[in-house]
Amino acid sequence: MTTIVKEIRQQFNPACPSECVGQVELMSIEETKAALTVAQEAFEGWKNTSSVARGDILRMMAQLLEENIDIVAETASKEMGKTKNEMIGEVKRGASILRYFAQEGMRSTGEVLPSVSEAKLLYTKRVPLGVIVAITPWNFPVxxxxxxxxxxxxxxxxVVWKPSIEVALTGKLLGELFEQAGLPKHVLQVVQGRGSTVGQVLVEAPEVKAITFTGSNGVGQNILNxxxxxxxxxxLELGGKNAAIILADADLDVAARLTVEGAMKQTGQRCTATSRVYIEEAVYEKALEKIIAEAKKIEVGVTMGPVSSKEQYTNILAAIDKAKAEGATLVVGGTATKGKEEGYFIDPTIFTDVNHTMSVACEEIFGPVLAVMKVKDYEEAIKLSNDTEFGLSASIYTTNIQKAFDFIERSEVGLVQVNDETGGAEPQAPFGGMKNSSTGAREQGQAAKEFFTTIKTVTINTR
Structure with missing residues (x-):
């Protein structure tokens, strides 16, 4: 008799890497294939379930998520380092997302169209695709x-969902809550494992009709290939190198506060994080002074958590060293946090004297690092803000309505913010970028319907 040895992965707290916060059983390739099979078998019954009833389950899931907000936030915080308060905010956002899409179960799924023949009824209806594979990252685990x-x-x-292995415990917990919400067996399969093994099986599986992925450009390109x-x-929702522009007429206090929030919130580990800021030369020194002051208000370990893993920690510190070697001037931070050597804590970091040949100006760092650049005027700022392979989000701080609307038109991004930070998205609004930041239909809002359904056109001859 053959004994099957299960691979068990231990999860460690990035704030205290010696602390094991739990363990999860990773799935084999055979188990992953079985999950795909049962998801396909469950599709027939689920697609014929009333969309209103499907929405009711999402509504119940939102309620359960809120009732378990403390354990969900605590689990995710200890797995990937985001502060518990930040995770509580994310869990609340997750409940809002569920309630928004719960209402979709009661919305129109098509339209009646006029026909050239008075004897014909012509209409459309949206229908599901089948088995969807969702592959998600660690930075927003809920x-x-x-x-x-x-x-x-x-x-x-x-849905067959593979959460990042870095947040496997959070993924397991969400799967259990969906079961408690009344989701029928096999309709959602949570597959725990490495992208290089089970992830590849999911992507290649013939049962799969669609793949939705958020993560690195390298993995996204592999899926596309x-x-x-x-x-x-x-x-595919991929990387960003998001710019903020501060013009001379801006409210500098607001611009500085929101620029630092955009750069340092969630320890900078957001695809929409502000990583470049262009300041008009007339107010450069004053705005820079305010930005530095805002960064120094951050309490590492209290208002800003550690980065998610040793790998992230090593890569971010290497990117900081590279920026210094290339000639950028370090004005804030730039090192591991003193007194917190056990965890993966990095001080909020700000560079000046940056030009666009430097890596800190063009490469995604995914950490608490901000590059500050002086520009002559608005025209130079928008030219430089668009000078990137990415096109996810951008913001401008100004009281000039003409320049604000000009920026909306000319900024080469999918998410434009005026007098607000580069991050942030609401469930009713489409989310996605341009250039190398996105491929395929937008996420969230009514745009989600475009990806997760297809249209069936129906003609009924009444004679």
Missing amino acids: AIPLWKIAPALVYGNT TVGHTKKKIQ
């Missing part, structure tokens, strides 16, 4: 999975 899973489910698809020639729908 919100990003839910804004993929919720629309997929309410529109009648079954693997299945781009097939008929599978692909949705």
Whole structure:
């Protein structure tokens, strides 16, 4: 008799790497294939379930998420380092996402159209695709999975979800809450494992009709290379190198506070984080002084957590060293946090004297690092802000309405913010970028329907 040895992964707290916060059983390739099979079998019953009933389950899931907010936030915080208060905010956002898409179960799924023949009834209806694979990152372990899973489910698809291995315990917990909410067996399958093994199986599986992925550009490109020639729908949300512009007429106190929030919130580990800021030369010194003051208000370990892992820690510190070697001037931070050597804590970091040949100006660092650049005027600022392979989000701080609207038109990003930080998204609004930041249909809002359904056109001859 053959004994099957299960791989067990231990999860450690990035604030205290010696602390094991739990363990999770990783799935084999065979188990992953079995999950795909049962998800496909469950599709027939789920797609024929009333969309109103599907929405009711999402509504119950939102309630359960709020009732368990403390344990969900605590689990995620200890797995990936985001402060518990930040995680509580994310869990609340997850509940809002669920309630928004719960209402989709009661919305129109098509329209009646006029026909050239008075004897014909012509209409359209949206129908689900089948098995959806969702592959999600560690940096938003609740919100990003839910804004993929919720629309997929309410529109009648079954889902095989692979959370990042870094937040496997949080993924397991969300799967259990969906079961408690009344989701039928096999409609949502949580697959725990490494992207290089089970992730590849999910991407290549013939049962899969669509893949929605958020993560690095490298992995996104691998998915595109693997299945781009097939008929599978692909949705990729990738990196960003997001810019903020501060003009001379801006409220500098607001601009400085929101620029630092945009750069340092969630320890800078957001695809929408502010990583570049261009300041008009007339107010450069004053604005820089305010930005530095705002950064120094951050309490590492209290208002800003550690980065998520040793790998992130090493990579971010290496990027900081590279920026210094290339000639950027370090004005704030730039080192591991003193007194917190056990955890993966890095001080908020700000560079000046940056130009666009430097890596700190063009490469995504995904940490608490901000590059500050002086520009002559608005025209130079917008030219430089668009000078990137990415196109996710950008912001401008100004009281000039003409320049604000000009920026809206000319900024080469999917998310434009005026007098606000580069991050932030609401469930009713489409989310996604341009250039190398996104591929495929937008996420969230009514745009989600475009990805998770297809249109069926029906003609009934009444004679």
